[in-house]
Amino acid sequence: MREEGSLRERLIDVGAELVATEGTAALGLREIARRAGVSHGAPRRYFPTYHALLSAIARRGFDDLGARFAGAIAGVTAPRDRLRALAGAYVAYALERRGMFELMFRHDLLDSERQDASDGPRLRESTLPLFEGIVGLVAQCRPGEPEVTAAVLWSNLHGVAQLWTWRSLQLVLSGGAADVGRLVDAVLDAHLGPANP
Structure with a gap:
C-alpha cells in the first residue's frame, strides 16, 4: 500500500517536473510513465483518465x-x-x-x-x-x-x-x-x- 502511494506521488512529481522544464505540451502519459521508470499502463492504476x-x-x-x-x-x-x-x-x-x-x-x-x-x-x-x-x-x-x-x-x-x-x-x-x-x-x-x- 505504501509503495503504491509512493508511485502515485512519483508520477505527480515527474509530471510537475516535466511541466516545469518543458511545458504542458510535454505532459504525455507515456512520457510521464517513462520518466517515472514504470510501464506506460501503470499511471492508469492511480489515475483513471x-x-x-x-x-x-x-x-x-x-x-x-x-x-x-x-x-x-x-x-x-x-x-x-x-x-x-x-x-x-x-x-x-x-x-x-x-x-x-x-x-x-x-x-x-x-x-x-x-x-x-x-x-x-x-x-x-x-x-x-x-x-x-x-x-x-x-x-x-x-x-x-x-x-x-x-x-x-x-x-x-x-x-x-x-x-x-x-x-x-x-x-x-x-x-x-x-x-x-x-x-x-x-x-x-x-x-x-x-x-x-
Whole structure:
C-alpha cells in the first residue's frame, strides 16, 4: 500500500517536473510513465483518465500558489494591501512557473468535478478557496458586486502575466521588471479606485 502511494506521488512529481522544464505540451502519459521508470499502463492504476493525472499535477501547483499567497500576506492587515500582496505573488508565480501556471488554468484539460473522492479533494476544492479569499478582500475595498470585480481583477492580472511572458508588454513599456509592479498597481487602481484619492 505504501509503495503504491509512493508511485502515485512519483508520477505527480515527474509530471510537475516535466511541466516545469518543458511545458504542458510535454505532459504525455507515456512520457510521464517513462520518466517515472514504470510501464506506460501503470499511471492508469492511480489515475483513471489522463485528465485526472493532469488535475493532480495542477493541484500541486495550486497548493504551491496557496502557500505563496499565505507568505505574501503574512503580517499584512489592510484589505487593499493584502490584495496588492496577492496580486504581486500571482504575477510573480506566473512568471517563475510558466508551465505550471498554464496548466493550472486550463480547466478545459482538467477534471475539476468528476474526480474520484478517494483521490483527495477535487481540483475545484483547491482552487475556489483562493478566489473566494480575493472576493472577500474586494468586498472590503469596494462596494458593489465583489465576485464580478474580483473576476475582472483576476482576468486583468492574468492578462498582464501572459502578455509579459510573451514579451508583448515590453514592446510598449521601457522600465523593465519595475514595470510589472507598476502594472499590478495600475490594475488595482483600475478596479478598486486609486489607493490615495
